[in-house]
Amino acid sequence: MRRVALAGACLLAVAVAGAAVAVLADGGTGVAAPAAAAVPATAPITRQDLIDTKTVDGALTYEGERQVAAGAAGTLTWLPDEGAVVRRGRSLFRTDRRPTVLMYGKLPLYRTLQLGVGDGPDVEQLERNLAALGYDGFTVDDEFTYATYQAVVEWQEDRGLPETGRVDAAQVVFLPSAVRVTGVRGEVGGRTAPGRQVLAVSGLDRVVHVDLDTDDQTLARKGAKVTVELPGGEKAAGRITSVGTVAKTVKESTTVDVDITLDKAPRTKLDQAPVEVELVSERREDVLAVPVEALLALREGGFGVEVVEGVRTRLVPVEVGAFGSGMVEITGAGLAEGMKVGVPAE
Structure with a gap:
């Protein structure tokens, strides 16, 4: 056809x-x-x-969007601005004036870390962050020792947290890297509760996302080179880094997710900016x-x-x-x- x-x-x-x-x-x-x-x-x-070639529509956005939930009940007393960048050791938000702090790691904080807790990779993840933030006197391993306890107390004192030596989900959120705030779900003065979404965040790297019609799925091959026309006529080279395997249907259109990494950072800072992607259909x-x-x-x-x-x-x-x-x-x-x-x- x-x-x-x-x-x-x-x-x-x-x-x-x-x-x-x-x-x-x-x-x-x-x-x-x-x-x-x-x-x-x-x-x-x-x-x-x-x-x-075939040209399809896409959007310039940020990689790895995810939701951040509260770990404790209380009143939201501080929230970041949309677009703010939060790095290790900084506050994501505050509940009853107590910060929930970002630390780096792929494993979520699924239990309270304290003296007597069993050895595990989550303990090592916490200790690695404490060391990166300048605290010492302990060995970075999977054991929560008294030296770890002392480092935690010192960190809690510096951050204005209760000096309990225990770390739980009300105090720390582990995410793979620094994040950019893409959405604020709560409001200062509003109530929150454990598990309730407070922020939407993403990584800092720019990506182009395409909802590709399944009829054109053969055009998207992981690793294939593409050309992207950005806002203002700027053109950038990129490469397909992921192709979804699960189709989704929206308004009678069935698509798969395709993500493209640009070879260099674009000039525009706009999020969700419309772009055009040129895919190679035949060579x-x-x-x-x-x-x-x-x-x-x-x-x-x-x-x-x-x-x-x-x-x-x-x-x-x-x-x-x-x-x-x-x-x-x-x-x-x-x-x-x-x-x-x-x-x-x-």
């Missing part, structure tokens, strides 16, 4: 250019005939690589090609080109292949690189 649509586009281009419908005198063998009028313009048959190497407007629609069906040889012309039926950058792949009897074909005059 796509090839039919492209062929239709070619017909329209030829019609607009004023090209007449051609008829082969010998049933399609490419017989030579005197030209009725001088060919107004020509273009060479070239040998080149053709890349057929043909070392083929004969002519400008699309060189194609002539034949009465009996298909296409041909008008080969110009000095003051004479002849019609040669062709099969079309890939399209790209205004060129089309052709194959036909006796065609070779360097031959001239007729094109509409500019």
